[in-house]
Amino acid sequence: MESLLTSILGTNLLTTVIYCALPLVFVLTYALIAVLGEVKISAWMQDRLGPMRTGPWGIIQPLADVLKLLQKEDITPSASDKFLFNLAPFVTFMGSYAAFAAVPFSSQYIGASLDLGIFYVFAVGSIGVVGLMMAGWSSNNKYSMYGAMRSVAQIVSYEVPAAMALMIIVIYTGTLNLQDIIVAQGGGIWNWFVFGGPKADVVLASGRELQASWANLVFLPLFLATFVMYYVSALAETNRTPFDIPEAESELVSGYHTEYSGMKFAMFFMAEYANMFLVSVVASIAFFGGWQSPYGTTIGALVGVPWLSPVEEFLWLAFKGFFFVFVMIWLRWTLPRLRVDQLMYMCWKVLIPFSFGIALVVGFLVMIM
Amino acid sequence: MSYTDAFFYFFAALTVGSALVVTFSRSVIYAAFALLFTFLGVAGLYVLLQADFLAVAQIMVYVGGILILLLFGVMLTTRVTNAEITTGTVQGLPATVVVGILLGTLILLVSRATWNVQESLPDVTGTTTEIGERLLTTFLLPFEIAGILLLVAIMGAAMIARSTDKTKEAA
CATH class of the missing domain: 1.20.120.1200 (NADH-ubiquinone/plastoquinone oxidoreductase chain 6, subunit NuoJ)
Structure with missing residues (x-):
């Protein structure tokens, strides 16, 4: 992918900038689709029609929303801390977008094939958390402040089970590199980690060989439980229902971005949707084979069209990511909100002990097998 | 550049x-x-x-x-x-003196030290594996001790938080 861009544009700054900006184009497009998905799916679940006036079946409603947000008056509350108030949306979005640098969109496109992969994704996520706190504090509004505090407390708590769940996969593969984790799951749907991981020896992208056999079926229940744990923690980390206490409309108006309007509000909104996609895509990379197709090969490879394979791989990854975003939307309109004590019970007394237990069992099995 | x-x-x-x-x-x-x-x-x-x-x-x-x-x-x-x-700002004069001495010492140290400067960086692609292996072989004991220290610290913090809770209930 990089060599293709270089051959078109030559080795210069422009190539690098375009290469870095490709995920941004994708995230922006995805946000439009996800916003439409949210309104339409909620409408259908409640036996309504949803937006119907802009375009056929209202499908260009998100574009109209963007135009509206662009034209809206940008209000900065007079008692707010102006500098931090204006800085917060950028810090939050930076934190969400920076994580996409390590996400392999296909075997040919990855911003930075880091050996640190998962660790990096978790670390830069914390920058966005500081952004939330900045927004909550600088708005000088009690709803924003409480929203930000709840949100940060929740994200920091649920980072532990989420990281632990991914650590279980890392214990098995012995690498933090996301590209390696995907390559380990090649060759068909039964090799995905959610179904117990690879069943035959594989050579990872970094050249290391991972030995595996059908005995790996013992991992199936463990990894399946791990996936559920990761997904629950991911819901809490992105403040989605049933963990949307930080944005509980009945108590807090709309949480940390209560005072924001216009484009700055849109940036928070984008960061939230980007985060949703990020955790979905990490779930699909760690447990559902990332860009691997369920039948183990690509149509491009079968008919001998080499450029088709990366495109297909990208479509598979996008499809899996979208599917998990869809599940998040689905849950939002299905489940009621948890209480704060239930939220903390879930994290500290259910997810964390169980994830530690599974990590011990998987570590032991990896050692003896 | x-x-x-x-x-x-x-x-x-x-x-x-x-x-x-x-x-x-x-x-x-x-x-x-x-x-x-x-x-x-x-x-x-x-x-x-x-x-x-x-x-x-x-x-x-x-x-x-x-x-x-x-x-x-x-x-x-x-x-x-x-x-x-x-x-x-409090204690203006003593602070100035102390900070001045500290700054002088640091500047002296930085200018006199013989820095181990390398012309180019060694060609390493990722340090994670190396660090992990060293931690679990050569530096296993310090690593385990640090782990126990942190565990004790966490348990201590939990104990402190608990005991204040109990006094509240008693009162």
């Missing part, structure tokens, strides 16, 4: 600039938020030195842990209203 040089000056300026804000800002909140950019700048410098694991660990520990704890501390100790905690 290559890209690497440009990035070095960018990260150096970010680190020093935000560190100055941390030092001179009167508002504790501003200082805490400026610390975010100091940490990011230092992490950037680590990356330029090919210490990628250290850079990400820096962000994870300092931004994800310490900075957030710091912000929580500041926000929970002040009233949630706009009462701003500020720092003031």
Whole structure:
């Protein structure tokens, strides 16, 4: 992918900038689709029609929303801390977008094939958390402040089970590199980690060989439980229902971005949707084979069209990511909100002990097998 | 000037600039938020030195842990209203003398030290595996001791938090 861009544009700054900006184009497009998905799916679940006036079946409603947000008056509350108030949306979005640098969109496109992969994704996520706190504090509004505090407390708590769940996969593969984790799951749907991981020896992208056999079926229940744990923690980390206490409309108006309007509000909104996609895509990379197709090969490879394979791989990854975003939307309109004590019970007394237990069992099995 | 040089000056300026804000800002909140950019700048410098694991660990520990704890501390100790905690200047003369001596010593040390300077960086692609292997072989004992120390610290913190809860119930 990089060599293709270089051959078109030559080795210069422009190539690098375009290469870095490709995920941004994708995230922006995805946000439009996800916003439409949210309104339409909620409408259908409640036996309504949803937006119907802009375009056929209202499908260009998100574009109209963007135009509206662009034209809206940008209000900065007079008692707010102006500098931090204006800085917060950028810090939050930076934190969400920076994580996409390590996400392999296909075997040919990855911003930075880091050996640190998962660790990096978790670390830069914390920058966005500081952004939330900045927004909550600088708005000088009690709803924003409480929203930000709840949100940060929740994200920091649920980072532990989420990281632990991914650590279980890392214990098995012995690498933090996301590209390696995907390559380990090649060759068909039964090799995905959610179904117990690879069943035959594989050579990872970094050249290391991972030995595996059908005995790996013992991992199936463990990894399946791990996936559920990761997904629950991911819901809490992105403040989605049933963990949307930080944005509980009945108590807090709309949480940390209560005072924001216009484009700055849109940036928070984008960061939230980007985060949703990020955790979905990490779930699909760690447990559902990332860009691997369920039948183990690509149509491009079968008919001998080499450029088709990366495109297909990208479509598979996008499809899996979208599917998990869809599940998040689905849950939002299905489940009621948890209480704060239930939220903390879930994290500290259910997810964390169980994830530690599974990590011990998987570590032991990896050692003896 | 290559890209690497440009990035070095960018990260150096970010680190020093935000560190100055941390030092001179009167508002504790501003200082805490400026610390975010100091940490990011230092992490950037680590990356330029090919210490990628250290850079990400820096962000994870300092931004994800310490900075957030710091912000929580500041926000929970002040009233949630706009009462701003500020720092003031006290003990002007003794402070100037002490800081002056410290600065002089540091400048002397930096100028006299023989720095082990390398012409080019060794060609390493990722330090994670190496660090992991060293931690679990050569440096296993210090690693385990650090682990036990942290565990004891966590349990101690939990005990302290608990005991205050009990006195409340008794009262």
